[in-house]
Amino acid sequence: MKYSIRIKFAKKGRAKYISHLDLLRCIQRAVRRIKLPIAYSNGFHPHMQIVFIAALSLGFESETEIVEIQLTEQLDLQDIYNLMKSTMPEGLEILDVYYPVNKLNELGFADYSVFINSENPDLLLNQWKEFLLKPEIIVEKKSKRSVKMVDILPQIICIDAIIKNNRLNLILRLPTSNSGSLNPTLVIETFFNYNEIIERNSAICRMKFLTIEKKEFF
Numbered sequence: 001m002k003y004s005i006r007i008k009f010a011k012k013g014r015a016k017y018i019s020h021l022d023l024l025r026c027i028q029r030a031v032r033r034i035k036l037p038i039a040y041s042n043g044f045h046p047h048m049q050i051v052f053i054a055a056l057s058l059g060f061e062s063e064t065e066i067v068e069i070q071l072t073e074q075l076d077l078q079d080i081y082n083l084m085k086s087t088m089p090e091g092l093e094i095l096d097v098y099y100p101v102n103k104l105n106e107l108g109f110a111d112y113s114v115f116i117n118s119e120n121p122d123l124l125l126n127q128w129k130e131f132l133l134k135p136e137i138i139v140e141k142k143s144k145r146s147v148k149m150v151d152i153l154p155q156i157i158c159i160d161a162i163i164k165n166n167r168l169n170l171i172l173r174l175p176t177s178n179s180g181s182l183n184p185t186l187v188i189e190t191f192f193n194y195n196e197i198i199e200r201n202s203a204i205c206r207m208k209f210l211t212i213e214k215k216e217f218f
Helices: 013-017 020-033 077-087 121-132 184-194
Strands: 003-011 050-052 061-071 092-098 107-117 138-142 147-151 157-164 167-177 202-211
Touching: 003 077, 013 061, 020 050, 020 077, 077 092, 107 157, 107 184, 121 157, 121 167, 121 184, 138 184, 167 184, 167 202, 184 202
Parallel strands: 061 202
Antiparallel strands: 003 061, 003 092, 050 061, 107 167, 107 202, 138 147, 157 167
C-alpha cells in the first residue's frame, strides 16, 4: 500500500541558485534525516518515489513549489510538516503538507511576478503594452527532438503591468503542462530583443500553480 502526499514549499534568497538536481538531493536527505517511510521504485536501481510539480528554472524564486512523495505508511500530516520544517536549509520554507487533490494532468498554468529594473520605467511600461499589441510574436523554441518557430503571443496572459518601487512589475500567467509550457525568461528576453534593450536586469518569482480551468492547483 502506498500513500501520496504533497509538500508545498517556498524557494527564496540564495536558495534560488540551487539547481533542480541539488534540490532533489536536498529533499532526499531531509526525508532520510527524519526517517519518513518513503517508497522506492522496483528494479536493479531502486530510487525514492519523489516527483516535483514542474521543475523551476535556476535563478527563479518561488512562493509555491510542490513535491509529491510516496510513503509506505500513512502518517499524521502535521507531524510530517513539523519534521520537514525543522530540517530544511535556509531559503527553503515548508508551507504545507497535504494529500493530493488535483491529478498531475490537471496542471495547466503558473503565475509569475516579474520585476524589471529601468532608469525609465514609464517608457518600459509603454514598450510592454506595445509589445502585446503586435499581431504575432515569433520565437525559436527548442525541444529535445527539434527546433521550430512558434507564435507565443496567444500563450501570454498579462494579468497586470504596473510601476512599483520605480520598477516595472508584470504579473504573467503562462502555460505549464505536459502538453506544452512557456518559460517566462523566453517572454522577457524576447521583449528585450524586440525593443533593443541593452540593460537587462530582471527578477522572476513563481507565485502559484493553476489547473487547466485556471483554479488553484492542489
